[in-house]
Amino acid sequence: MLRTSLSKKIIREIKSFIEEDLIMVDTSGTIIASTDPARIGNYHEGAFIAASQKEMKIISSSDEAMLAGVKAGITLPLFHQQKVVGVIGITGTPEKVLPYGELIxxxxxxxxxxxxxxxxxxxxxxxxxxxxxxxxxxxxPSSAFQKRAEVLGVNMEVSRQVVLFEFQGDSTMLQPKRWNFSEQDLGLSDDDILVQWGHNRMILLLEKRKTAILPLLEKMRMILEKLAATSVFMGAGKDSTLSSVKESYLEAERALEVCNFDNPIVLEENLRLEMILQSIPTSIKKEFSERILHQVLGEQELMETIHAYLDKHSSLKETAAELHIHINTLHYRLKKFETLTNLNLKEVRDLSSLYLSLLFLDEYTK
Structure with a gap:
């Protein structure tokens, strides 16, 4: 049975290249779409006959007085999977519209x-x-769940690794739910499962590989970024069994949270300090960083200096060269920083607090 929305779409498509009026009629004879809105909802006896007899019916001018709701033209039954699903009618002199009726x-x-x-x-x-x-x-999984897997062709016997993809910009690729690529384009196998996961994410249940997956993920990221015209981050959990696939998903989420433009692919198995930091609420992170840095947050020169100092692994020579300043100037700035923050940059405990406060500051000021 034809849906009204599809019938209207068909009318718009065909009307773009013919001048004659068109109607779309369901198998009961009711007009459900037309180039003439006044005819929608009316009964069309000629279309009903064409649908019932499964063959084209030519409607002449004399038929207009004999058949309900008709105009001169032709009505053609529409078939899908060998069944009549509706009728299309073309209004006009039969001799004029017949030549392209079959094409329509x-x-x-x-x-x-x-x-x-x-x-x-x-x-x-x-x-x-x-x-x-x-x-x-x-x-x-329950027995009913296993049945669903069989219907969908999902192999529940293989070990899997969950990978989450996140698109960083507005991408129309995920909008239609029909991607302009195939799983084979991404190097996936028949047992891999790729589905949409929210408005800007995809999730991959990857069959366990004998080789490292990082080269595969790199290849996939390049393809997806080209298709989506935006950056893609990927977080991967560890290998899992049927019963532990949920754990792999949670690991993939944790890895994805750590991704950034410098490190767009993160494997959960490589996380260390990040495992702990992710469990800290944002409000606590903000309070901690402000407690450590509140005296220097407005000191741009000092903040740039301390960032460079940590980036150069506390090397005075390399930090001074990076900032293009004399080493004595660097000593002065670092001493001022220590005085204002009450931190000792030679103490591991204070240096760790400084590192974490700067890390948290970057998070909530992005």
Whole structure:
């Protein structure tokens, strides 16, 4: 059965290259779309006959008085999967519209078929998204869950590694739920699962590889960034079994939080200090950094100096060269910084506090 929205779309598509009025009619004979809005909702007996008999019906001027709701022209039944799903009518002198009637019919059937497969694709995509959501965020797999996996063709026997992709800018690539690439383009196998995960994320349940996955992720990132015209960050969890795939997902989330433009791909297994820092609430981070740095936050020269000092691993010579200042000037600035903050830059405890306060400051002032 034709949907009204699809019928209107078809009318718009075809009307762009013919002058005659068009109607789209359902199998009960009701006009559901037309270039003449006044005809929508009316009964069209000629279209009903064409649908019932499964063949074109030519409507002459004399038929207008005999058949309900008709105008001279032709009505052509539309087939999908060998069933009549509707009728398209072309108004005009039959002799004039007959030559391209079959062409219009074929074009319309192609549009119907394309829309059907698009709907199927989106239904499967949504079903797979829901399945992955339940798998990762709900309780362990049940027998019903296993049945869903079989219907969707998901192999539940392989070990997997969860990878989260996050698109950093506005990308239209994720909008239609039909990407302009295939899984094979990204180097994925049949057992890998890739679905949309919110408005700016995708999630990949990657079948366990015998080789390192970093080269694969690098390749995928380059392809996706080219297609999306925006930067892509990737966070990967560790290998998991069926029962621990949720843990791999949480690890991937933790890794993604650490990603930045200098380090767009992060494997959770490589996290160290970041594992602890992510558990600290933002409000505590802000309070901590302000407690350490509040006396120097307005001192731009001192802040630039201390950043350079830490970047150069506390090397006075390299820091002075980086800032293009005399080493005595550097000594003066560092001493002033210590006085204002009450920190001793030679003490590991104070140096650690300084490092964390600057790290937190960068986070909440981005």
């Amino acid at each position: 019919k074929k074009m319309t059937e192609l549009l119907i078929s394309e829309n059907y497969y698009q709907d199927q694709f989106e239904w499967e995509a949504r079903s797979l998204e829901t399945f992955v959501f339940d798998w990762l965020l709900k309780d362990g």
